[in-house]
Amino acid sequence: MMTLTRLFWTLCLLGLAASLAACHEAAATDAPEGQKPASSQTAGGKADIYGKDDRHDYYESADPVLKQVADATAVLVRPFRVKDGDSPETRRLRDDTFAEEKNLCASEPYREQRAPGFCTGFLVAPDVLATAAHCVDDLADCKNTRFVFDFRYESADDDPTLVDADDIYSCASLLARQHDDQIGRDIGTDWALVRLDRTVDDRAPVSLRDRGVLGEGDWVGLVGHPSGLPLKIAPGGRVFDVSSDVYFSSDLDSYGGNSGSPVVNMITGAVEGIHVRGTRDFVDTEAGCSVSRVCEEVGDDGCGGNSAVRVGQFRPWIAPPAGSAGWVRAEGHGFEAHGDEWTSTVEVDASGSVDFVTVDVDTDVALPGDARVILEVDDRVVDLTRMYHGRVDLGGESAVASLYGAEVAGRWTLRLKGVNPESIHAWRLGVHRN
Numbered sequence: 136m137m138t139l140t141r142l143f144w145t146l147c148l149l150g151l152a153a154s155l156a157a158c159h160e161a162a163a164t165d166a167p168e169g170q171k172p173a174s175s176q177t178a179g180g181k182a183d184i185y186g187k188d189d190r191h192d193y194y195e196s197a198d199p200v201l202k203q204v205a206d207a208t209a210v211l212v213r214p215f216r217v218k219d220g221d222s223p224e225t226r227r228l229r230d231d232t233f234a235e236e237k238n239l240c241a242s243e244p245y246r247e248q249r250a251p252g253f254c255t256g257f258l259v260a261p262d263v264l265a266t267a268a269h270c271v272d273d274l275a276d277c278k279n280t281r282f283v284f285d286f287r288y289e290s291a292d293d294d295p296t297l298v299d300a301d302d303i304y305s306c307a308s309l310l311a312r313q314h315d316d317q318i319g320r321d322i323g324t325d326w327a328l329v330r331l332d333r334t335v336d337d338r339a340p341v342s343l344r345d346r347g348v349l350g351e352g353d354w355v356g357l358v359g360h361p362s363g364l365p366l367k368i369a370p371g372g373r374v375f376d377v378s379s380d381v382y383f384s385s386d387l388d389s390y391g392g393n394s395g396s397p398v399v400n401m402i403t404g405a406v407e408g409i410h411v412r413g414t415r416d417f418v419d420t421e422a423g424c425s426v427s428r429v430c431e432e433v434g435d436d437g438c439g440g441n442s443a444v445r446v447g448q449f450r451p452w453i454a455p456p457a458g459s460a461g462w463v464r465a466e467g468h469g470f471e472a473h474g475d476e477w478t479s480t481v482e483v484d485a486s487g488s489v490d491f492v493t494v495d496v497d498t499d500v501a502l503p504g505d506a507r508v509i510l511e512v513d514d515r516v517v518d519l520t521r522m523y524h525g526r527v528d529l530g531g532e533s534a535v536a537s538l539y540g541a542e543v544a545g546r547w548t549l550r551l552k553g554v555n556p557e558s559i560h561a562w563r564l565g566v567h568r569n
Contacts, residue, residue: 189371189388193287196368200404201356206338209282210252210360228296240424252363255396258340266395267411268314268327277306287366295365305332311452324381325411326449343446344405351377357387359396382442389441398443408443463566470556477556480548487568489541507552515541
């Protein structure tokens, strides 16, 4: 018996929250060039470092939204860096100083801080953490990683390397992972969802964008562990490229170690994506030490900004928590034969119209590439035939339009062709109402 495979299909409507998008555009327009919207803190620069270094330690930030995201953010470290602490309830993260790790010049900020981490992740469900796929190559690599919350300066004289043992988590499984490095670093998706060894009860998952689209010029912030340092908050980025459905690009101040960091919309507070790639962090000097590379703006020689994978790439694999406002759920069991197809039906009795839909199928085997999967309600039909890395690829077609606005109440049917129904334990429908 193969490991249980969980396949999510999400049919997401982009551009449906027109008034919200207009609000984003107005807020960005109202902010003078080089300054932040009123919801963020001081003015700053742009990324690898673009202009003024925009990073702050946790205690220096006055932004409550980014600090709340920080509470849900963890540093990824190897187990050998986790040592006994000052008591049975604590552990200490061991490593050289940042200056020793990178041979930094005396002018470089944070050079005396410890840098035990190699990537960042953030909670998207009580027991699920999102990060970049290149941070966890496979299950064995995931099992050889510890996910540590609250590695940060709570005050200027704090010792962030001393952490609570209860804030250290292990990898139970890889819920899902996609890394299209074979098609090029500038266009590939790069994300992973890690099932932690236990539920995180003392902090809330981040809020993810669930409708509308990110716009060019929107303000974004970054929360994470650049170069493996204690948590830093960088609120001063602008989005400059939204042409890809897979990722967007901004001029946030970021470094290696920020891979897996949440990129936050500074107006809504929702996470827009996972930071996955940037450009060169440091340059050598004639003095024989290294400094951060500073760019005046995107487009300077070698200064290409950085990219974040959109949340829509991985959101389909995250089941909304029970009792979430606006959600209606139903579960189907058993399939009936109808010629060469198998069907399973659930009845939904709820008011409202459809915003977007998730379908979750529990199966013992991956569905074959030539399988046909069709979802329908009354006379509305969506063909979910094409599969890509275990998920549906709508291929840019507007199939979703056939479900948007449908009545939630009705008979929902999942039709399968080319699939052994005995391999399917159950399927679950989730409908988000307008």
